[in-house]
Amino acid sequence: TKWVYSFGDGKAEGASDMRNLLGGKGANLAEMANLGLPVPPGFTITTEVCTHYYKNGESYPDGLTDAVNAALAEVGRITGRGFGDGKAPLLVSVRSGARASMPGMMDTVLNLGLNDETVRALATDAQDERFAWDSYRRFITMYSSVVLGVEHHLFEEALEDYKERKDYHLDTELSAQDWQALIETFKRIVDKERGAPFPQDPQEQLWGAIGAVFGSWMTPRAIKYRELNAIPAEWGTAVNVQAMVFGNMGETSATGVAFTRNPSTGEKALYGEFLINAQGEDVVAGIRTPQDITEAARAASNSDKPSMEKAMPEAFAELVRIYGVLETHYRDMQDLEFTVEKGKLWMLQTRNGKRTARAALRIACDLVDEGVIAEEEAVTRVEPQALDQLLHPMIDPAAERDIIATGLPASPGAASGAIVFSSDAAEAAKKAGRKVILVRVETSPEDIHGMHAAEGILTTRGGMTSHAAVVARGMGKPCVSGAGSIRVDYKAATMTVMGRVFKEGEVITLDGGNGQVLAGEIAMLQPELSGDFGKLMGWADNLRRLKVRANAETERDAQMARNFGAEGIGLCRTEHMFFDAERIIAMREMILSDDEHGRRAALAKLLPMQRDDFTRLFAIMSGLPVTIRLLDPPLHEFLPHGDAEINDVARSLDVSPEKIRRRAAELHEVNPMLGFRGVRLAVAYPEIAEMQARAIFEAAIAAGKETGAKVSPEVMIPLVMSQPELDTVKARIEAVAEAVMGESGERIDYQIGTMIELPRAALRAGEIAASAEFFSFGTNDLTQTTLGISRDDAASFLGTYVQQGLLEHDPFVTIDQDGVGELVALAAERGRATRPDIKLGICGEHGGDPASIAFCEKQRLDYVSCSPYRVPIARLAAAQAAL
Ligand code: PEP
Ligand code: MG
DSSP states (O other): OOOEEEEETTEESOOGGGHHHHHHHHHHHHHHHHTTOOOOOEEEEOHHHHHHHHHTTSOOOTTHHHHHHHHHHHHHHHHTOBTTOSSSBOOEEEEEEESSOOTTSOOEEEEETOOTTHHHHHHHHHTOHHHHHHHHHHHHHHHHHHTSOOOHHHHHHHHHHHHHHHTOOSGGGOOHHHHHHHHHHHHHHHHHHHSSOOOOOHHHHHHHHHHHHHHHTTSHHHHHHHHHHTOOGGGOEEEEEEEOOOSOSSTTOEEEEEESSOTTTOOSSOEEEEEESOOHHHHHHTSSOOEESSHHHHHHHTOSSOOHHHHOHHHHHHHHHHHHHHHHHHSSOEEEEEEEETTEEEEEEEEEOOOOHHHHHHHHHHHHHTTSSOHHHHHHTSOGGGGGGGSSOEEOTTSOOOEEEEOEEEEOOEEEEEEESSHHHHHHHHHTTOOEEEEESSOOGGGHHHHHHSSEEEESSOOTTSHHHHHHHHHTOOEEEOOTTOEEETTTTEEEETTEEEETTOEEEEETTTTEEEESOOOEEOOOOSHHHHHHHHHHHHHOOSEEEEEOOSHHHHHHHHHTTOOSEEEEEGGGGGOSHHHHHHHHHHHHOSSHHHHHHHHHHHHHHHHHHHHHHHHHTTTSEEEEEOOOSOGGGGSOOSHHHHHHHHHHHTSOHHHHHHHHHHHOOSSGGGSSOTHHHHHHOHHHHHHHHHHHHHHHHHHHHHHOOOOEEEEEEOSOOOHHHHHHHHHHHHHHHHHHHHHHOOOOOOEEEEEEOSHHHHHTHHHHHHHOSEEEEOHHHHHHHHHTOOTTTTHHHHHHHHHTTSSSSOTTTSOOTTTHHHHHHHHHHHHHHHOTTOEEEEOSGGGGOHHHHHHHHHTTOSEEEEOGGGHHHHHHHHHHHHO
16 A cells, blocks of 8 residues: 655646545645646655554554655655755654544644754754744744643743743844743753653654644544534545745745635635745734735735735746646635745645635636636535525625624624614504614514514524524524623613613614624625526526425515525415414404304405415416415414403404413313324314315416416315325315306316325325325424424424434434435335326425435425525525536
């Protein structure tokens, strides 16, 4: 086995496609060397050594020492130096490099190879005493803390003590002699802490560093990170050993990082920072303010420090040349690290750069325009989830932010408005044409109207799944939740934070993308749905097979869904249409009725309202299918709670409060999600289903007449478990359809289908398909009923399960492919066996989750249906799944 791969001098044994063996950093260093770019020579110890190390009681494979020595000798040959040589010492950096970049692992040891002897040679060589001793003290601190486990602060304190004694303020005031004296102190610290002197033998230093990299693969932090990111421990890390180049050799030396395109906007312009006379760690440490790379960026930032373009024109020109070479080669935006040593530019790293959604979109489209990538590839370059950032207004990145508090980024987007502390105030303000932010300690179902009226919602309590967070996401409004540093005083109508008091009516801004609460109104960028976004979505649409529908019942949601490209409604939850103030009265009247006659009278009041709702939905979705689901939730959800409300309702319905209480007690269920709901309502109270069916068919005819809409209603029956059960309700619906058609003399094309939400329905799908023209997998309930985990009570233990690795992820977010997925596959297969052209879709939350969408593609479902804001995400995910 080959354990070590060399690179440098215009060639390399590795290449970028050997990432698994060489890690990301090693593979790209090899690739750059092969491209003839200036890379300091070095070598990579493979990830297989790491795997071997852990499989064999933390020991190295035979032959590794020889391979490392040979590679080191080659580096010496290229540089004209020798490792440990007293005249021309070779110094190296040692870095870890896994397949996926991994925080939590040992990062870097620089200047390795320095000792009491070689430091003098370095001084002579560089003709700079101070530089040499400074490098040595950096090495001792870094090596001791990273490899020997000596606490870093001990060195910092010694440095501070020394500066105090000498009355120095800045590190730059220390001379060569000062560093030399401090190094003696540092060595004493190491000796004391470690019980052994600082290693002087470069070989010992090197193997210590290599061991530390492998050791860091199994630190708790690294293990945790792998757990969270599903990185297998077997992957292992590689170790990169590379000849040092120095950015701190005076005014003609520098170190920096650059992106080949702007990572926040995507603009095609070299973007980055550098520091003259510094080593890499100085840029990261943020002690000195870095300088701009290009003159244009310097001018824009108004900096008085010269740009690299001005200060080092030759190195800059070389950087620009290399940037072109790398982009052409990798066909993507690169994130570079470089060092300039005495005027000569060296490349230390390149990788595909991280970017915002906005930048990802622009870069993907630009690369297609530039002829670098094909449309198909562009579609894979944008993370579907990231689109969420683009569908909402966002704060202008250039705007000043006066941050007053930070909570959780509960729902994306940004909004400004005047503070109100109650939902009624929010609604009144909205009616008066004012924009408001609803500020509450927390929200409850009674705040829905206020949340609707507000531009955004801020709560001081509650997490990412709090009522405010969930409802706001559904409404597509920005929400910051759990901003605990804010004190709300409802009585005084003020909120206080860090001594600042904000009164009702004062304007604040929420950034739901990062959880910030900002004072005043701030400039926003509106979502841009044409341009690059529209272009990329168009390419995605050409590539995908799955149709994308929306779960929507209000006009606003349906319209938004259509604007976002929905191809119909996959789930209209009719119960949501009954919570409105006027309708809930008729609904309650129906529920409180003693007999069918009373129920029909109440339902007759609801009929025209439902018909209106559906007529509008059909008109908006003209030409597209609309799936309407019959009433699903247990009836007691509609009854009032609490004495005050019960009394109110009793008065308006002219019944006794006792009657309401009695009926509520009758309807009370121990386990309502498995109780009197879904199709069971239609079986017991067929008049409800008949009213809804009549509303649907009359609306279909009305919409056709009034707006010319082409309508194809799909009537969907929830929570079915058997064919006879479905048939009972289906017969009623068909009878209503016939009646309505008879009365109007018009034909309607319609379908009747069912949801698959119970394991039994999935198992009996073969028979059910004989009666159902379509299946829609209700994977919220199907997950709940398959795993036996209540959707409403899962929060208390699900986190623990995910943390302990007992569940890979929340099964209500990403479909449990092995369990729930198997039922879906089986139902699809059995359904198709009976009815080959049966239409299959999914309308649970999973319909908007990219990983679940990939599963739906694998099962060749016909469509996914998700909330309106997820429609673009689903379109892109469906395209990626099809590729
Ligand atoms: C489902 O169960 O997946 C579904 C879409 O229905 P609901 O969420 O309304 O129960
Ligand atoms: Mg359901």
